Amino acid sequence: MxxxxxxxxxxxxxxxxxxxxxxxxxxxxxxxxxxIAEAGTPEDKFGGSRNERLQSWYSRFR
Incomplete structure (x- = not known):
């Protein structure tokens, strides 16, 4: 990479x-x-998604 x-x-x-x-x-x-549920920069997506399933997914890794 x-x-x-x-x-x-x-x-x-x-x-x-x-x-x-x-x-x-x-x-x-x-x-x-x-x-595709959402797309954007890492800062945008990890910083506060409006999608409830995405928020739930990210919260497991914070």
Missing amino acids: EVLSPEGMTQIIITHEMEFAHRAADRIIFMDRGS
Whole structure:
């Protein structure tokens, strides 16, 4: 990952590791039952989502 990012290479990483996602991502996409529930910056999504399921999910990792 660290080798490709400086070269401007787009990367898609799928993870349940919220701390890693917060540190590594420029954009976060939260999927719920196969659909995109929310998308935004890590600061936006981890800082206070309006989606109740997303809030519940993030609260487990804080």
